Amino acid sequence: MEISENFRHVLKTYLEPVRLYHALGVVCVIYVGMLLTRLMQRRKTLKAAFEQFPGPPGHWLLGNTNEFQQDGTDLEKIITFGENYPYAFPLWFGELIIDSVYNIFSGEGLLVSAGQRWFRHRRLLTPGFHYDILKPYVKIMSDSAKIMLDKWETYAKTQESFELFQHVSLMTLDSIMKCAFSCESNCQTESGTNKYIKAVYDLCDLVNLRFRVFLYHIDFIFHLSPHGYMYRRACRIAHKHTEEVIRKRKEVLTKEKEQNLSQKKRNLDFLDILLCARDEQQQGLSDEDIRAEVDTFMFEGHDTTASGLAWILYALACNPEHQQKCRVEIQQALEGKDSIEWEDLSKIPYTTMCIKESLRLYPPVPGMARKLTKPMTFFDGRTVPEGKAFSIKHFCYLIVN
Ligand code: HEM
Structure with missing residues (x-):
C-alpha cells in the first residue's frame, strides 16, 4: 500500500508536464554534449593522422561542410585547394554519410x-551490357530524344531561352526506364505529375541537401526533421514503383514460361537479365x-x-566551328534518315x-x-592511415576525408 502511494507520488512529481520538459531538455543536452565530444575527439584524431597533409582550414565544428553550397563555385574551390595543397589534402565533413544515404535509397x-x-553481382549483371542487349536501345533513345527536340521546337519558334538541363534529364530518365525496364513513363510530356519521377528528383535534391547541412549528418536529427520525413516518403514512393515494375515483369516471365513462349520475341532488357541471372549454384538474386x-x-x-549531355551541348555551343563539323558528319551518316541507328555510330x-x-x-x-x-x-613518403574515406578527383587532385 505504502509502496504504491510512493509510486503515485513519484509519478505525480516527475511526470508533471513542466518537469517532463525539464527532463527531456536534460536528456537532449546530455545527448548533444556526448555527440559534440565524440565529434571533437574524432576530429582531433584525424588532425593528428593527417598532420603531414596540410589542407584548407575549416570551422572548429562544421569543418569544411559549409564550403560547398552548390552555388556554382564548388568546382573552382576544389581546383584552388588542389593548387594550394598539391597531390592530397584533408577535408572534414563530420560523419561521412554518403554511403549510408545512398544505401537507404x-x-x-x-x-x-x-x-x-x-563480385557476384557484377558477374551476374555483365550480360546486361552485351552489345546484343544494347543495340535495340539506340532506336529507343533516338525516339526519346525526338520527344525532347519537339519540345525545343516551340522555344526555337519563339526564340525564348530556357534551362535545358531539366529537359535533358527527363529525356535520359525516359530512356533508361524504356531501355532497362521496358517501362513507358511519359515523363517527358507529363513532367511534374508523375509521382515516381517527382520522388526521384526529390531524392536527388534531399541527398545533396543532407550532405551540405551539418546537423543532417546525424541520422537521428535528419530523420526527425521535415526533410527526413520528405526523404522517407520519397523513398517509399520510389520503392513501391520499383517493386511494382519487378512484380509485373515476374508475371510476364512466368506467363512466357507457362506458355512456352520464347523470350526472344521481345527485346530482353536489363530487368530480364536481373530476374533470370543464376550463379554456378543456380542461385539467383x-x-x-x-x-x-x-x-x-x-x-x-x-x-x-543528363549531366554529360548538357555539358556536350554547352561545349558545342561554345565552339560553333566544331559544332558545324559534327552537324555535317551526322547528316552525311544519316543519308536522309531522320533517326540514328546502331550501324551509324561508327560513321561519326x-x-x-x-x-x-x-x-x-x-x-x-x-x-x-x-x-x-x-x-x-604516396611517392613523397606521406601516408594516409587505414580506414579513412578517400576521394579521387578526376582533375588529378586527391582528397582525403
Ligand atoms: C556519361 C555517363 C556516365 C558516367 C560518366 C559514369 C561514370 C561512372 C563512374 C566514374 C563510375 C565508378 C564509380 C566508382 O567506382 O566509385 C560508375 C559506376 C557505375 N555506373 Fe556509371 N556512368 C555513366 C553512366 C551510367 C549509366 C547509363 C548507368 C546505368 C544504366 C551507370 C551505372 C553504373 C553502375 C551500376 C556503376 C557501378 C559499377 C560497379 O561498381 O561495378 N552509369 N559510373
Whole structure:
C-alpha cells in the first residue's frame, strides 16, 4: 500500500508536464554534449593522422561542410585547394554519410557494394551490357530524344531561352526506364505529375541537401526533421514503383514460361537479365538485391548521362566551328534518315571525339570515393592511415576525408 502511494507520488512529481520538459531538455543536452565530444575527439584524431597533409582550414565544428553550397563555385574551390595543397589534402565533413544515404535509397546496389557481394553481382549483371542487349536501345533513345527536340521546337519558334538541363534529364530518365525496364513513363510530356519521377528528383535534391547541412549528418536529427520525413516518403514512393515494375515483369516471365513462349520475341532488357541471372549454384538474386540494382540503375543511369549531355551541348555551343563539323558528319551518316541507328555510330568519328573531349573537360562524375582497407603511402613518403574515406578527383587532385 505504502509502496504504491510512493509510486503515485513519484509519478505525480516527475511526470508533471513542466518537469517532463525539464527532463527531456536534460536528456537532449546530455545527448548533444556526448555527440559534440565524440565529434571533437574524432576530429582531433584525424588532425593528428593527417598532420603531414596540410589542407584548407575549416570551422572548429562544421569543418569544411559549409564550403560547398552548390552555388556554382564548388568546382573552382576544389581546383584552388588542389593548387594550394598539391597531390592530397584533408577535408572534414563530420560523419561521412554518403554511403549510408545512398544505401537507404538504393539499397546495396553495385555502386556502393564491395567485396564478394560486389563480385557476384557484377558477374551476374555483365550480360546486361552485351552489345546484343544494347543495340535495340539506340532506336529507343533516338525516339526519346525526338520527344525532347519537339519540345525545343516551340522555344526555337519563339526564340525564348530556357534551362535545358531539366529537359535533358527527363529525356535520359525516359530512356533508361524504356531501355532497362521496358517501362513507358511519359515523363517527358507529363513532367511534374508523375509521382515516381517527382520522388526521384526529390531524392536527388534531399541527398545533396543532407550532405551540405551539418546537423543532417546525424541520422537521428535528419530523420526527425521535415526533410527526413520528405526523404522517407520519397523513398517509399520510389520503392513501391520499383517493386511494382519487378512484380509485373515476374508475371510476364512466368506467363512466357507457362506458355512456352520464347523470350526472344521481345527485346530482353536489363530487368530480364536481373530476374533470370543464376550463379554456378543456380542461385539467383533475391528480391531485395534486384530492387537495389534497379534503383541504382535508375538513379545512376539518368543523372550522369543528363549531366554529360548538357555539358556536350554547352561545349558545342561554345565552339560553333566544331559544332558545324559534327552537324555535317551526322547528316552525311544519316543519308536522309531522320533517326540514328546502331550501324551509324561508327560513321561519326569526329562527333565521337568531341563527345569524349567534353567528357574529359567536364566529367559528369567528377570524383570517386573509397575507404582505405590499408594505409596508403604516396611517392613523397606521406601516408594516409587505414580506414579513412578517400576521394579521387578526376582533375588529378586527391582528397582525403
Ligand atoms: C556519361 C555517363 C556516365 C558516367 C560518366 C559514369 C561514370 C561512372 C563512374 C566514374 C563510375 C565508378 C564509380 C566508382 O567506382 O566509385 C560508375 C559506376 C557505375 N555506373 Fe556509371 N556512368 C555513366 C553512366 C551510367 C549509366 C547509363 C548507368 C546505368 C544504366 C551507370 C551505372 C553504373 C553502375 C551500376 C556503376 C557501378 C559499377 C560497379 O561498381 O561495378 N552509369 N559510373
